[in-house]
Amino acid sequence: MLSRNPTVQPEINSIKAEVDEIKRRRILEEAIGQFFDKGYEATSLESIAEGLGVTKQFIYSRFRSKAELLVAICHAGAAAADQTVAFSATLSGDPAQRLAQIIRYFVRLQIEHRREVALYFREAKSLPADEGLAIDSSKQRFHRMLRGLLNEGKASGKFDIADASLAASALGGMASWAFTWFQPEGRWVAESVATELAALALRTVGVPDPLSYLADEPR
Amino acid sequence: MLSRNPTVQPEINSIKAEVDEIKRRRILEEAIGQFFDKGYEATSLESIAEGLGVTKQFIYSRFRSKAELLVAICHAGAAAADQTVAFSATLSGDPAQRLAQIIRYFVRLQIEHRREVALYFREAKSLPADEGLAIDSSKQRFHRMLRGLLNEGKASGKFDIADASLAASALGGMASWAFTWFQPEGRWVAESVATELAALALRTVGVPDPLSYLADEPR
DNA sequence: ATATATATATTCTCGTGAGTATATATGCGA
C-alpha cells in the first residue's frame, strides 16, 4: 500500500487547528461577556464553564490560568490603539486629512471592540506586571503618534492649538469615550459616529471647514 | 451641687462627632487608595485595616459592609457630575460663556477626585443594584444638561454642531478622560488643564474665538 | 467608686473559587 498522500496531512492539521481556534474563541467570547458584566475578580472559571456548557478542565486545556484569559482579552483591547498607530504610518499628505482618517479608524475599532477595550481599562491592574507595562506602552505610542501629528499640523499652520500633548489627550478622550456610551442596539451607527467624531476632532484643533475633509464619508 | 452647664453638652457631642468623622475619612482614604491600586474585589478589609494599623472590627464599627465603603466612594465620584449639574443651574447668559464655565468646573472636580471617579467607573458593577442605578442617573442628568445647553446654543446660532447629543458625549469624554491621564505630580496644573480643555470644548462646538470667553482665567 | 455604654481587639465559621490529581472517553495510526 502506498503511503498516504502527504498533502492530506497539513489539511487534517489545519482542520484541527481551526477547531482549536474555534474553541479558543468561544471560551474568550464567554469570558469577555462575563468579565464585562461582573468584573474579572468576581467571575469564576466555573461560571464561564457553565455558560459554555463544559467543565473547568476544558478551559484549562486551552489556557494555563484565569489570568491568561484576561491577558488575551486585554491584548485584543490594546490592538485598537496598536492598529491605529500602524494605520497612521501608512498615511501621508495633509495633516487634517490624516487626522480625520485616524480618528475615524480608531473610533470604529473602539466601538467594534468596546468590551475588550473596557476590560483593558478596567482590569489592567489584575494583569501580570509585564503585561500591564505592554498595555501602557500601547497607550503611550498612540498618544505620541497623535501628538506628533498635531505638532506637525501646528508647525505648518494647519492646526491652531496651544499644546499638542494636551490636545492629543483631549482628542484621545473624545474618541476613546465612545466605548462607554455607544450601544450597538441604540440609535447610532458606528460608521456615522466615527465620521461625526472625526469632524468634531478637526474643529477641536482649529480646522475651519471639517466637512471638506469628510465629504465622501458616510454620515 | 449644681447641675452641669448644659451648654457644654453640645460641645462634647460635636467633638465626638468630629472624631467620628475623622475616623470615617481615614478609613475611606485608605479604602480609596487600595481599591484604586488593586481593585475592589482584590482588596481585603484585612489589608485596609492593616494599612490603617487597626483591626477589621474598627472598620465594621463605622461601615456595615465592604460594599458600603464602595458605595460611599462612588457617591463621591458621582458628586462631580451632580455638582456640575447644580452649578450649571446657577448660570445664565451667553451659552458659550456658560459652556466654558461648566467645563472648567467639571474638569477641576474630575481631577480633584480622580480616584473616586475612576472607581465609580471601574467598580460600578460591584455596587448594589439600586446604587448602580443612582450612579447611572447622575451620568444621565449630566449628559442631558450638556445636551440641553448645546441645543440652546445651536438654536441661537452660537454653536455649530450636527447633533447635540453626540457632541455632548464627545465633550463629556474629552473632559472626563482627564482622570485617566492627569498626574498630580506631572507637568500639568489642574487649573490650566481645566481652562485649556474649556477652550478646546468651545472650539469643538464651533465657537470661533474661544479665548475671548476665557481671557481672565488662569492658563 | 461603681455601673453602664461604647469602642476596639481576638478568635471563629463558613462559603467560595483557583488550581490539581485522577479517571474515563474518544478518535487516530498501525
Next chain:
DNA sequence: TCGCATATATACTCACGAGAATATATATAT
C-alpha cells in the same frame, strides 16, 4: 482490531476573606 495520545469529566485540596461571636479596654454617668 488494538494501543496510544489527547480531550474531557469527576473529585479533591487548599488558601483566602467576609462577616459574626465573643472578649476586653476605655470612657462617661451617677
